[in-house]
Structure formats: C-alpha cells, structure tokens
Amino acid sequence: MYSLHQQYLDLASGFHVIELRDQRGNRHLIQLAVGHDACPACGAVHPKDNLGTLDPAAAVHQINQALNTSQQQMLTYAAKHGLTVK
C-alpha cells in the first residue's frame, strides 16, 4: 500500500513535490504545479492565479487510492497465476 513518504516545495521548478512509497520502497511522485505557467511557444511566464482552488490533501488521497487499487489488482493477478512478487 502506498503512503506519504515526504513532501516539499521546490522553488526552482515551482512544484509541490509529494513522494509516496509502497511497502517495497517503490516510489510514486505527485507534483503539484504551483509555479508560474509558461507559454509553450515563447516561454513567457504568467502568474499562477488558481492556487486557492488547489487541495493537496485531496489530490494525494485520490491518487493514493488509485495506486493502491492498481497494486491490489496486480497482486491478485500474481496470486492467480502463481507469480513471485519482487
């Protein structure tokens, strides 16, 4: 099962980085783009103005659930076919 391992704000890239890890140390990174938006054509930056609507906890909960559902499906598959889980 995945759970929160660490989180931090990376000012250089403008990402709120949330690291999940499962029982085997496998990582999944959630990155909230909280920095500026940039124009893909010219690179010009625009101020980020929708941070008020972001809910990191909800995002983590939703993705965590999805990951664990997938992992459970994979483990069921492995058990069904007699596979060793590494």
Next chain:
Amino acid sequence: MALSVNLAQINSAARGNSDLRETLTGIHLALQSLYAQTGTTPLTKLDTTATAFTSPPAASKLAVSGANGSFTVSITPAQSSNNAPLYQEISSSPVANFVSAVTVYPISTNTSYVFPNPGSTLYWRLRSSYNQQSWSSYLVQPGAVSSGLMSSAAAGSNLSLNQSNYATVDSVAAGSTATVRVYGSGGVGTSWTSILGNGSKVIASGTILNVAYSSSGFVVWDGQKYQLKPQLAQTFPDTWVPVGKISVIANASGLVLPVIHAVVTGGAIVAYQIINPGNGLTAAPALTITDSSGSGATATAVVTAGAVTQVTPGSAGSGYSTTPTVTASGGVSGGASGGGGATGDNGGRLYANV
C-alpha cells in the same frame, strides 16, 4: 551432317605433296575411329548455357557477429562447379529452435550483410539454393549473437533512438486543469526504465497536477522529480533524463456524452435508441452495457460532427432485463477520460545528429 573425307579425295587434293597426303590420311583415320565409337553424327553444337540445377547445393558457411548495434553477416558460399548463381536466405529468431518470431531477410546472392538492430540478441541460420525452390538444409550458427548498443557516433542522421526510453507520458482531465502522468509498461503508477549507454535506471512513476489546458511541454527527470518545461532547450542539462513531450488538448467542458437506451427482446439486446446524441465529441465514446441479470452484449457508437448518429449492435447477449443501462465514456480523442487528454509524442524520443 557427318563430316567425312575419303582416300580418293585425299589423293586428288594432295597430288604430289606427300606431307599433305599423310596429314589428310591421318585425319581420315581419326574420323573413322571416331565414327566407329559415336555414330555418324558425332559433331554437335556445344551448349554453353548453364543447365538448370534443381537439386540443392551444399550448405554454405555462415558467420554472424554483433557490434555497435548491428549484426554483420558473412557467408562463404559452397563451391559451385557450374558457375550458377547461388541464392542465400538468412533468417533470425530470438529463440534457439526458431519456432517463433522468425525474421526472414530478402533472398539474395550477396555474401555479406549488415543489419542494424540495436540491443537485440538473436540466433541465426542460413540455407542456399540454385533456383529458390529447392533449398539446402538450414545451417544454424551455434549460440546467440548480441548486436550491442549503438553509440551516437555510429547512428545515422535523424535516427530514432526511442528504444532507450520506456516511459509513457499522457494526460487526463482533472476538473479545471489537466493531470500529466508518467508511467511504465505495467500501467499507471508503475515505474519505468531508462537506458543510457550501457547502464539503466528504474525511475519512479509520477503525476503532475494542475497543468493548464491547451498547453504543451517537455517532461524531464532531474534525478529527484519530474519537471515540465515549455521549451526543449530547457531540458538539456547533462544529468537530466528526457522523458517525453506532452500536448494537453483543450478542456472538454463543452463535452456532452450521449444518452442511449437499449431495446430488449427475449432477453437479448436487438437495437439501441439514441435519446441524446451528445455534443462536442471528437471520438467515438466507449459504450458499456450493464444489467442486473444479462451479460455479453456489445455495441459501437458512430460519431459525426461531434454527436452520435448511429449505434451499431455487436453481440446481442442474453438474459437481459427490460432496462439495461448503457453508459458512454470517453468521447475525446487522445485522452483516456473525457477531456484534457494528451496527443501523441510519447516519451523520450531522442534523435541523433539532427
């Protein structure tokens, strides 16, 4: 007609020349001896064209080596006494007994080949023929051959090196913004492998939230996390790993999925009724049919000008109640769920010497 000369002709021709008489007499005697052995028409035109050889030739020798991302094949043809062209058919397989995934290369009379195929390990065999119909038995090179990895110096211009990256990058809608996902061959949430030269590393899957619709950028792994850079040049630091390009399409907030009812007769779904054709569809939505008792029915929607115009029944299924539920999903090209999907350009496609 038989060539002949008799003694009367010799005397008439030689007259007093004894040397000539002796020579012509010798020819006469030789011809008489020849005719006695072969009949009266021993002189026939020599046919200098090669006769058709239908029996297979002896096996040629095969030598395959691998280096720098290519297989080099060298053939030493079996001796051919008739100068007939000797055709060679080379084939390879990842398994030693050639029971699956066999690649047969074009038949040719060439004796050396170079097959670029980076990062492959294959078994090789050869057979030969004079007429491309009757073949010698296969000569199998003992052991598998590895082509090795290709160095950038050996790569041709504009050659795709996509094999070095096994990441998938896509995006899906998530409310007012899109979510970019990076994952491996095991699906969303699984790690992926990046191969750099002789080394490889397993990199965690990731999810980038809050990405604006109608934007595009390049995803790069900086060793700790993913970054989304609007311009390719921003992904060039030496220690970073290019992951993929992402183009997030427009928000599909105007998307209206169709409403479809199933018509049931005798427990089977025989037709579909379009209650609401939907709006803003850029791809056929997937139709899922659920019911409290029935199963097995399938159907396909046809989209024209953003709306469903027809539902094509597949299997009718059986055991359905009178009110099965038809659920439409998707409906936007390039996205796994309605809107915000990514278009094209997966991951880490690197080009050499561009």
